[in-house]
Amino acid sequence: xxxxxxxxxxxxxxxxxxxxxxxxxxxxxxxxxxxxxxxxxxxxxxxxxxxxxxxxxxxxxxxxxxxxxxxxxxxxxxxxxxxxxxxxxxxxxxxxxxxxxxxxxxxxxxxxxxxxxxxxxxxxxxxxxxxxxxxxxxxxxxxxxxxxxxxxxxxxxxxxxxxxxxxxxxxxxxxxxxxxxxxxxxxxxxxxxxxxxxxxxxxxxxxxxxxxxxxxxxxxxxxx
Amino acid sequence: xxxxxxxxxxxxxxxxxxxxxxxxxxxxxxxxxxxxxxxxxxxxxxxxxxxxxxxxxxxxxxxxxxxxxxxxxxxxxxxxxxxxxxxxxxxxxxxxxxxxxxxxxxxxxxxxxxxxxxxxxxxxxxxxxxxxxxxxxxxxxxxxxxxxxxxxxxxxxxxxxxxxxxxxxxxxxxxxxxxxxxxxxxxxxxxxxxxxxxxxxxxxxxxxxxxxxxxxxxxxxxxxxxxxxxxxxxxxxxxxxxxxxxxxxxxxxxxxxxxxxxxxxxxxxxxxxxxxxxxxxxxxxxxxxxxxxxxxxxxxxxxxxxxxxxxxxxxxxxxxxxxxxxxxxxxxxxxxxxxxxxxxxxxxxxxxxxxxxxxxxxxxxxxxxxxxxxxxxxxxx
Amino acid sequence: xxxxxxxxxxxxxxxxxxxxxxxxxxxxxxxxxxxxxxxxxxxxxxxxxxxxxxxxxxxxxxxxxxxxxxxxxxxxxxxxxxxxxxxxxxxxxxxxxxxxxxxxxxxxxxxxxxxxxx
Numbered sequence: 001x002x003x004x005x006x007x008x009x010x011x012x013x014x015x016x017x018x019x020x021x022x023x024x025x026x027x028x029x030x031x032x033x034x035x036x037x038x039x040x041x042x043x044x045x046x047x048x049x050x051x052x053x054x055x056x057x058x059x060x061x062x063x064x065x066x067x068x069x070x071x072x073x074x075x076x077x078x079x080x081x082x083x084x085x086x087x088x089x090x091x092x093x094x095x096x097x098x099x100x101x102x103x104x105x106x107x108x109x110x111x112x113x114x115x116x117x118x119x120x121x122x123x124x125x126x127x128x129x130x131x132x133x134x135x136x137x138x139x140x141x142x143x144x145x146x147x148x149x150x151x152x153x154x155x156x157x158x159x160x161x162x163x164x165x166x167x168x169x170x171x172x173x174x175x176x177x178x179x180x181x182x183x184x185x186x187x188x189x190x191x192x193x194x195x196x197x198x199x200x201x202x203x204x205x206x207x208x209x210x211x212x213x214x215x216x217x218x219x220x221x222x223x224x
Numbered sequence: 225x226x227x228x229x230x231x232x233x234x235x236x237x238x239x240x241x242x243x244x245x246x247x248x249x250x251x252x253x254x255x256x257x258x259x260x261x262x263x264x265x266x267x268x269x270x271x272x273x274x275x276x277x278x279x280x281x282x283x284x285x286x287x288x289x290x291x292x293x294x295x296x297x298x299x300x301x302x303x304x305x306x307x308x309x310x311x312x313x314x315x316x317x318x319x320x321x322x323x324x325x326x327x328x329x330x331x332x333x334x335x336x337x338x339x340x341x342x343x344x345x346x347x348x349x350x351x352x353x354x355x356x357x358x359x360x361x362x363x364x365x366x367x368x369x370x371x372x373x374x375x376x377x378x379x380x381x382x383x384x385x386x387x388x389x390x391x392x393x394x395x396x397x398x399x400x401x402x403x404x405x406x407x408x409x410x411x412x413x414x415x416x417x418x419x420x421x422x423x424x425x426x427x428x429x430x431x432x433x434x435x436x437x438x439x440x441x442x443x444x445x446x447x448x449x450x451x452x453x454x455x456x457x458x459x460x461x462x463x464x465x466x467x468x469x470x471x472x473x474x475x476x477x478x479x480x481x482x483x484x485x486x487x488x489x490x491x492x493x494x495x496x497x498x499x500x501x502x503x504x505x506x507x508x509x510x511x512x513x514x515x516x517x518x519x520x521x522x523x524x525x526x527x528x529x530x531x532x533x534x535x536x537x538x539x540x541x542x543x544x545x546x547x548x549x550x551x552x553x554x555x556x557x558x559x560x561x562x563x564x565x566x567x568x569x570x571x572x573x574x575x576x577x578x579x580x581x582x583x584x585x586x587x588x589x590x591x592x593x594x595x596x597x598x599x600x601x602x603x604x605x
Numbered sequence: 606x607x608x609x610x611x612x613x614x615x616x617x618x619x620x621x622x623x624x625x626x627x628x629x630x631x632x633x634x635x636x637x638x639x640x641x642x643x644x645x646x647x648x649x650x651x652x653x654x655x656x657x658x659x660x661x662x663x664x665x666x667x668x669x670x671x672x673x674x675x676x677x678x679x680x681x682x683x684x685x686x687x688x689x690x691x692x693x694x695x696x697x698x699x700x701x702x703x704x705x706x707x708x709x710x711x712x713x714x715x716x717x718x719x720x721x722x723x
Binding site: 339 | 613614616617620621624625627628631632634635642648649650652653654656657658659663665666667668671672673677
Binding site: 056 | 232237238248
């Protein structure tokens with residue numbers, strides 16, 4: 001489903017503080033599976049996720065998504081693919097303060113021009129699945145960490161993407177919430193979604209919900 | 225609302241929903257800005273509407289004033305028309321009627337106001353009686369039948385009976401008028417016999433007016449003809465300097481608002497930058513972010529403009545512009561009460577619209593442009 | 606059933622639409638004066654024609670503001686005992702006391718010295 005060939009990514013290229021985050025990555029990711037990227041901080045695993053999720057383009061190398069080369073596409077098309085096919089769960093949740101949980105969840109649906117009633121209906125459904133109906137109209141800053149993450153998950157799912165990308169999803173959660181998250185992860189697999197996540201939490205990478213673990217260090221893949 | 229089901233329209237509505245929800249997070253600050261903005265438009269629009277309506281009304285009613293007024297000048301000052309002058313004009317072709325007019329000023333120490341005394345034929349105003357303007361009547365508490373005495377410049381007391389008060393409808397022109405008979409006028413001011421204040425001429429053909437003025441200037445080199453078209457032209461521009469005063473006073477406020485608006489619109493907080501990053505990461509295009517902000521700028525400035533303009537209209541035409549009264553009044557003691565007939569100059573309002581709505585919208589857009597083209601992966605770093 | 610809060614965009618549209626309508630009405634009707642207003646204007650115009658008036662009685666404080674079209678070049682500052690001259694300087698520098706007194710208090714003293722009521 002996603003093929004990466006000889007991916008390199010540099011930051012501040014040509015400047016004295018030039019830094020190569022990724023140094024030649026070749027990887028094929030299967031559809032419908034949960035893949036975890038494991039590595040120390042600064043290993044390049046988050047950068048890899050941004051490349052796969054069309055948030056940025058590689059300095060060199062190719063990214064193929066469903067057989068199509070997306071590494072050279074202009075920003076507009078990347079945004080379109082990102083909106084349709086990828087849902088993001090960020091480490092800091094990145095919810096917009098001051099807005100209600102519902103408003104946050106339907107935000108990715110705005111550029112699609114879907115009617116509001118439809119967006120609200122599917123958001124309510126997601127809230128029901130995530131057992132969060134009672135917090136629908138609460139402002140996000142009033143929610144607990146676990147609730148905030150579930151709001152972030154609902155937001156990632158609103159456009160019904162095929163791929164869920166989660167960057168250190170359990171970093172701010174306690175063990176109980178972490179197990180809860182793994183359960184949600186299994187429901188994604190059941191729904192046929194592909195999940196890519198980064199983590200160095202043994203609870204995540206050793207979980208049965210994760211099908212494949214890819215190690216990264218210094219911008220290169222290590223043996224599994 | 226009917227579902228128009230156009231994705232484009234629905235998208236714009238989403239963007240408006242979001243921008244309003246964002247503004248709603250800092251209600252006091254944004255409402256304060258809207259109020260300040262609307263107030264500024266209100267004052268500027270009131271000024272524009274007021275002066276325009278006054279000019280329109282002056283142009284209309286003064287169309288009835290004499291075609292030519294002939295003044296005599298002595299040493300650069302307005303002087304009396306000596307006896308025989310009327311005959312000296314002789315017969316100029318095209319002049320229908322010529323008459324010597326008698327009018328002058330009187331300072332009333334009781335209310336510290338200036339009145340305009342004007343002589344009328346005896347059949348109109350009987351000797352011993354006067355007709356007064358409504359503003360003057362109000363200031364001195366006069367009504368028809370009352371008796372009032374004025375001490376003349378020579379120190380003698382003259383008592384007059386008020387025959388009638390002029391219609392308040394014409395207050396804008398007759399506020400301070402005191403109409404007296406010619407004999408009373410001459411006696412009161414000890415006006416030398418045979419002298420007049422100036423000469424009014426009626427001209428039938430408007431195309432002839434300039435020729436006649438030239439002939440008059442030739443026949444009487446010490447005189448100055450004042451044409452009605454000059455009077456009207458004066459009133460087209462006379463409020464400009466008063467308008468200018470208000471603008472001078474206002475410019476401080478305008479400047480303060482510009483700074484406030486610029487700071488608010490262009491100063492992009494770290495929080496807002498972060499939010500733009502989030503929006504881009506979850507699938508908003510750069511164009512969506514810019515459009516969203518464009519809506520913000522348009523909604524605020526358009527609402528402020530419309531509020532200010534509609535408010536100004538009500539202020540000027542339903543309440544008689546009470547805010548400007550002290551400024552326009554200057555140091556006049558008698559100030560007429562009047563309601564103006566609504567007259568709106570489309571171009572003037574369009575100019576105001578352009579200079580209030582566009583700069584703000586632009587000020588909102590400039591910094592957003594810079595922020596919106598940053599990489600969406602910034603949120604993950 | 607889910608209770609939706611009213612959409613902000615709907616509220617904004619309603620507000621702008623009502624203000625816009627007011628604006629359109631203003632433009633549509635400002636050109637047309639009512640019969641009463643028309644009558645009032647015509648009556649004033651007739652009075653102007655009858656009395657030969659030339660100026661608005663907005664600023665009666667001095668000759669050059671009361672009758673700006675009739676004033677000579679030098680008439681500013683002469684008429685009202687407390688008259689200021691043109692705005693910025695006049696408000697900073699009041700006229701001398703001698704001038705202020707001339708008409709009102711010592712009117713009798715100067716009486717007869719001028720032939721014209723200037």
